[in-house]
Amino acid sequence: MRSLDISGHTISDASEAYVIAEIGHNHGGSVAQAEALFQAAAAAGASAVKLQKRDNRALFTQTMYDEPYTSIHSYGPTYGEHREALEFGRPEYLHLQQVARDLGIDFFATAFDIPSVDFLAELGLPAIKIASADLTNTPLLSHAAKTGLPLILSTGGGSMAEVRQACDAILPLNPLLALLQCTAAYPAVPEDLNLRVITTFREEFPEVVVGFSGHDLGPELSWIAYSLGARVIEKHFTLDQQAKGSDHHFSLTQAQLTALTDGLSRTRAAMGSAEKITGTREAAAIRKMGKKLVAAHELPAGHVLTAEDLTCKSPGDGVKPYRLGELVGSRLTRALATDADIRIEDLVPPGDVTAA
Structure with a gap:
């Protein structure tokens, strides 16, 4: 050095x-x-x-x-x-x-x-x-x-x-x-x-x-x-x-x-640092301007999600939009209203028969 x-x-x-x-x-x-x-x-x-x-x-x-x-x-x-x-x-x-x-x-x-x-x-x-x-x-x-x-x-x-x-x-x-x-x-x-x-x-x-x-x-x-x-x-x-x-x-x-x-x-x-990070001072702006996945319209319990069922809206305090592809085909365990947050814990992944 x-x-x-x-x-x-x-x-x-x-x-x-x-x-x-x-x-x-x-x-x-x-x-x-x-x-x-x-x-x-x-x-x-x-x-x-x-x-x-x-x-x-x-x-x-x-x-x-x-x-x-x-x-x-x-x-x-x-x-x-x-x-x-x-x-x-x-x-x-x-x-x-x-x-x-x-x-x-x-x-x-x-x-x-x-x-x-x-x-x-x-x-x-x-x-x-x-x-x-x-x-x-x-x-x-x-x-x-x-x-x-x-x-x-x-x-x-x-x-x-x-x-x-x-x-x-x-x-x-x-x-x-x-x-x-x-x-x-x-x-x-x-x-x-x-x-x-x-x-x-x-x-x-x-x-x-x-x-x-x-x-x-x-x-x-x-x-x-x-x-x-x-x-x-x-x-x-x-x-x-x-x-x-x-x-x-x-x-x-x-x-x-x-x-x-x-x-x-x-x-x-x-x-600063050579490591790319999300800084604490960025959090408020990222929440305000960022996006999350929400229900595009009302969805009943048991519904199998398609890409058309999901949309990206602010604030960015939920599931990131880049996860859209992995959520398609999942089944809802509860009904969602329009604009409701998509929560991972409310989804049964495709092919999961244990939660049928």
Whole structure:
């Protein structure tokens, strides 16, 4: 049975959705803003909040680090300085760990490089996320797997062969894996999402928890993902979709995240049981609108029933119409008025001579 435990949350086919509010760098380098995002995500019903961790000097070539960055979303004149302005270090992470504990919400981060894996593992965060961009980065995947922490791997932009390759790098070292269908488009439109891949992942990796990292706008398609078997749902999260930063415009607000989590709870409830049953809440409607077998006209005692002697009428609180064929040829032991219920105990079956 597929199952993954993160900080006491058991994620399985039988569980509710584990909802990750992906803050990334939507905090803008402000710890106070990060705290506000943590609080809003917890209030919206998220299971976890997530940041992104980069060791920028290890991650980027010197040329890319020094590259001018003049975007309206820039926090520095070069790309490296921009990224450094958004990066939290050990004191900030320790502080936010405590904030998350106080809120009762899980907190972890995406590691973009090996030093960041080590940083997050040393802090004792309960899981590590690996971004879609590192699906083919098997050295990073193997290093992260060796921490023994649960790994959550997005697969945007990858082929099935690359997904298999990534799983081959991780699973022999660490079975604690959640595999997320993802599309690396920001935002993604419904036609981009290919939610059927969730089923493909579930069939190919029967021991692995499967999920959905959605860059689509709104909550509805995540509800469909849950119904297909996704048990980890990740969505980018912001307090202001107009704020400075490249991720805000496709991130969910607190109200939208609340709608997402509420809808996932309703989706789980609506899925119910795989067993087809007559529910207790259906009884009144079935009685009112259902049908039963009754006498089509007056019938004397001793009469042998024909199909024309019986008809189907509401309410449906008697012998079901599907039994019509088996009752034809039975003999009545008492007289029946028009519309009287047909009762099995008033019938002698065809060929029963003991009741003659």
